[in-house]
Amino acid sequence: MFDFSGFSAALALTLILGVNGAFTEGDCEVCVSFLGRFYQSLKDNDVKFNSADIEGALMKTCKNSKGKENRLCYYIGATSDAATKILNEISKPMSHHVPVEKICEKLKKKDGQICELRYDKEMDLSTVDLKKLKVKDLKKILEEWGEMCKGCMEKLDFIRKIKELMPKFAPNAAKARTEL
Structure with a gap:
């Protein structure tokens, strides 16, 4: 008899991460978009790229976030009501200019909910009844x-x-x- 238990786990992991373990288009859309804009704002505002300054700026940015981005901030521990904090999983790699896609990929391993966040589709107010x-x-x-x-x-x-x-x-x- 053939044992499929190991095969199904490997297949599930392959389906979740894609064939080569990298993101596919649309994966972690809120994480990649939010952190991409955040990284650009750090560069634009000449923030020092050290973990402490990045964490402080992230907490400040998350204070004004809404919707799915606020939910992301909650998951990473950048809101006042968050139960866990994994800010160092963002600030440390970002201080070394690691691409946000790689940061989100690592965050996905810590908390899968982070990559399940999707933006709501925009409503066309000119035509909607x-x-x-x-x-x-x-x-x-x-x-x-x-x-x-x-x-x-x-x-x-x-x-x-x-x-x-x-x-x-x-x-x-x-x-x-x-x-x-």
Whole structure:
């Protein structure tokens, strides 16, 4: 009889990491994007590339993060409510200018959730029928804009608030909607 137990584990590992163990397109999209922008901001602001300065800048950047990027910050321990801290897994290699793809690859081994994060697809506000969206999605639009709808109880209240704020946050969409 042939023993498949070792084979299935090896096959699963190959499927997870890809054939050569490297990332495939779209893997760790939030990690790679966020850390890529973070690395560029370090270079742009002439931050010293030592672990302590990188960790401090990362904590500061994570304070202002939202959505999936805030979730990434939580996973790596850069938020005040995080249970674990693996910041050194970012700051140390980054201080040696290791590519962010390699850093995220290493983080994936520490915590698989990091690479499961995906950005939400952008909604085209110029064509979407707001009445067909769920209240949750309407609230999400306002949250992305950094706005709240105080006193909104009904779906129409949220729609009214979005239409009111659209010229400020999505001027092209507002213009397209008035032309319809």
